[in-house]
Amino acid sequence: NAGVMQNPRHLVRRRGQEARLRCSPMKGHSHVYWYRQLPEEGLKFMVYLQKENIIDESGMPKERFSAEFPKEGPSILRIQQVVRGDSAAYFCASSPGMDTQYFGPGTRLTVL
Amino acid sequence: EDQVTQSPEALRLQEGESSSLNCSYTVSGLRGLFWYRQDPGKGPEFLFTLYSAGEEKEKERLKATLTKKESFLHITAPKPEDSATYLCAVQANAGNNRKLIWGLGTSLAVNP
Secondary structure: OOOOEEEOOEEEEOOOOOEEEEEEOOOOOOEEEEEEEEOOOEEEEEEEEEOOEEEEOOOOOOOOEEEEOOOOOOEEEEEOOOOHHHOEEEEEEEEOOOOOOEEOOOEEEEEO | OOEEEEEOOEEEEEOOOOEEEEEEEEOOOEEEEEEEEEOOOOOOEEEEEEOOOOOEEEEOOEEEEEOOOEEEEEEOOOOHHHOEEEEEEEEEOOOOOOOOEEOOOEEEEEEO
């Protein structure tokens, strides 16, 4: 059973460009979570999704950030008009329900 | 406000020298407390989930315990391969809440 998959593993964008981060949950998992990790700040929750629904987006910045988990295909975290402060490691996790979250390897975003 | 504090920030042990890591938490009703291990450049790797005070779980050289205010991760006779950052997180028991609130971690180095 493959684990949580994320791609790309590394992404470089210039200020003002868009970043798209993809996450494929573990087989049988219908719950997806996105977290951001900054040095010295630890992991911060961003959003919780189930298929076609956003359940909790209380950690998402109000502007430029959006997330989706369509009926078919991976979950997407989209960052529009990136700024240097968006540089971070973005982790996706999945769970089968009210259970332990299993994490992917992360996408390291660098904004030049 | 839900909060997690881990201590010490960093710990250096000799191989075979047992020790404990601390995770203190405040949460408005605990659904679960989670321990993860994170290696550099990788995603968090699940270790344990604890649900109620008095609960203990064990895996190889690691043992996690839980009280109403804190959790300990005991490491018995550690080996160099146990070197990693150990992360603690809590999940509050509130409706559809699934987000994990994280501590900053304890960076463990085990010298041969």
